[in-house]
Amino acid sequence: MDFILILKAILLGLVEGATEFLPISSTGHLIIVGDLIDFLDKEKRDIFEIVIQLGSILSVVWLYQHRFKTVIRTIASDQQSQKFVLQLLIAFLPLAVLGLMFHHQIKDALFNPISVAIALIGGGLIILYIEKLSLKSKISKIEDMTIVDAFKIGCAQALALIPGVSRAGATILGGMSFGLSRQVATEFSFFLAVPVMFAASGYDLLKNRHLLTFDDAGLFAIGFVTAFISALIAIKAFIHYVAGHNFRIFAWYRIGLGLLVILYFR
Numbered sequence: 285m286d287f288i289l290i291l292k293a294i295l296l297g298l299v300e301g302a303t304e305f306l307p308i309s310s311t312g313h314l315i316i317v318g319d320l321i322d323f324l325d326k327e328k329r330d331i332f333e334i335v336i337q338l339g340s341i342l343s344v345v346w347l348y349q350h351r352f353k354t355v356i357r358t359i360a361s362d363q364q365s366q367k368f369v370l371q372l373l374i375a376f377l378p379l380a381v382l383g384l385m386f387h388h389q390i391k392d393a394l395f396n397p398i399s400v401a402i403a404l405i406g407g408g409l410i411i412l413y414i415e416k417l418s419l420k421s422k423i424s425k426i427e428d429m430t431i432v433d434a435f436k437i438g439c440a441q442a443l444a445l446i447p448g449v450s451r452a453g454a455t456i457l458g459g460m461s462f463g464l465s466r467q468v469a470t471e472f473s474f475f476l477a478v479p480v481m482f483a484a485s486g487y488d489l490l491k492n493r494h495l496l497t498f499d500d501a502g503l504f505a506i507g508f509v510t511a512f513i514s515a516l517i518a519i520k521a522f523i524h525y526v527a528g529h530n531f532r533i534f535a536w537y538r539i540g541l542g543l544l545v546i547l548y549f550r
Contacts, residue, residue, distance in 0.1 A: 292323045293503050297336050297510025302518045304340040304511075305474060307411065307453030307534045308541075312400040315447060316545055319397055328500070331492050334485045335504045339511035341481040344474050346512075347519060351475075364427060368475075374431055375438035375455075375472075376479050382442050383484070390445055401545035403448025408538030414457050415530050421465035426472055429464070436462045437472065441480070448542075451477065457531070470526050474519065 299317050303310040314333050323329055345352060355365045393399070423429055440458025444451035452473050459469030489496075
């Protein structure tokens, strides 16, 4: 296996794991970095990105395994577990419906560095605006969320179909705007990522399974494991950060990166 190719796979795994659950857009970063390092051909790179996204999402399942095990064990009898699953389903639906309707059009038109850069800058400005509002939180536990709250967060999440917007950013900032505390919005964003990313990745893998070959297994495994480990570290660090900080630093990062990308790719 080519050593340089292995390094590129590790780099993309690190980028995916480090950015997936932060409000800075993992998809946007993968598009930019993938173009910069010229990793594989576009079709094969798309499959690689799906595989490493699965690595990232498994880190959430691993970190919150007790919560997921409890829900699975008690869903037949416990109302809170049933409500939690229903909340995830309701929040998942807007993205699923709009994704099935417009996925190809969005991918053809917006999956490029300049579109990502514009979305990064716009998202950064929105984060600065929301942080300036000093929002009051009314919901301090996921158990206090209503089905309507979940649906509104799902509608906000649907904006992440645009590469560069950030699924985590849309759900967390959307949740805060709808009355969730910063911690609850962040935690619900983690949980919501599980059905969203498993469904999206599973659909794409099934659709593109003819592109997978045994020769790619080693490279894909390296990216998968790297994404899993880096996502574990990023989630723990982000939870600690959220406890005492706002998101302005991510806004300025998005704006700075977006401007650099526009300057470079123009």
